[in-house]
Amino acid sequence: MDERHWWVAAKIQQTFKVGKTFQPEVFESYLSQEKILDQLDKFFEVDSPKYLFVYRNRKATENSDITSSLVLSTETLSSLAESIAEKDLIFLYFLRKNTDNVIAESSICKEILCGEIKGNPLKIFSLKMSEIFLPFFKNSKNWSNCCEDRQKTLLQNIEKCSEVLTESGKHLPIMVILNIFSFIYLYMACLHKCNHQVCFLIAFRKMSIFK
Numbered sequence: 001m002d003e004r005h006w007w008v009a010a011k012i013q014q015t016f017k018v019g020k021t022f023q024p025e026v027f028e029s030y031l032s033q034e035k036i037l038d039q040l041d042k043f044f045e046v047d048s049p050k051y052l053f054v055y056r057n058r059k060a061t062e063n064s065d066i067t068s069s070l071v072l073s074t075e076t077l078s079s080l081a082e083s084i085a086e087k088d089l090i091f092l093y094f095l096r097k098n099t100d101n102v103i104a105e106s107s108i109c110k111e112i113l114c115g116e117i118k119g120n121p122l123k124i125f126s127l128k129m130s131e132i133f134l135p136f137f138k139n140s141k142n143w144s145n146c147c148e149d150r151q152k153t154l155l156q157n158i159e160k161c162s163e164v165l166t167e168s169g170k171h172l173p174i175m176v177i178l179n180i181f182s183f184i185y186l187y188m189a190c191l192h193k194c195n196h197q198v199c200f201l202i203a204f205r206k207m208s209i210f211k
Contacts, residue, residue: 001032003105005040008094012054015092015116016070030070039072043094044103049074052094058118091117129162 001009009031030036043052056070095113096103103111117124137155146154 001037004044004103004108005031005037007108008040008052011094011114012070012092015054015090016056036072039074043074043096046099046102048096048099050096050099054092054094055089058090089117093117126162126165129158129165134158134162 009027012031013027039052042048051074053073054070055073093115097111097113134155137158
């Protein structure tokens with residue numbers, strides 16, 4: 001294990017309260033397992049998966065067996081639909097900006113976006129759409145070469161996206177919602193090309209961690 005592994009380990013330790021929930025020695029032994037190290041090594045390499053997810057059910061907090069309650073995965077979020085549907089999930093994610101190079105020990109903080117979700121991921125993302133993305137673009141004054149019609153179209157699409165997420169979350173299975181957002185992303189990617197729109201699409205992928 002090198003500094004990259006320990007950086008990830010520190011984030012996991014902070015989120016899942018290692019030392020209170022698990023003994024540090026047990027946690028270190030868990031991370032040293034060949035399967036876990038292979039997942040981490042693969043995530044650091046060229047052309048790797050762009051995301052690494054670590055999650056466990058909040059109800060398992062008192063469970064001392066870390067190997068059965070803490071999960072590391074580089075699968076797409078849609079592949080983890082059953083797991084993320086749990087409302088009591090504690091969810092830690094690591095996202096790579098690009099996979100064109102091996103992540104160096106000295107640049108891991110710049111290369112990887114890390115965050116956590118404590119609750120229902122769909123509900124939280126819906127709030128981000130309505131409370132962060134939409135106000136940001138509505139108040140933005142520098143639209144570069146983006147014409148007024150494209151600005152209006154982008155704002156309308158963000159509003160529609162937020163509405164679809166909110167309404168779908170009430171009635172549809174999570175797998176269906178993930179497929180809806182795959183379509184929305186492809187549609188918007190084809191429709192918009194100005195700088196602000198590209199920034200939104202990048203942020204949309206990173207914040208939603210949907211594929």
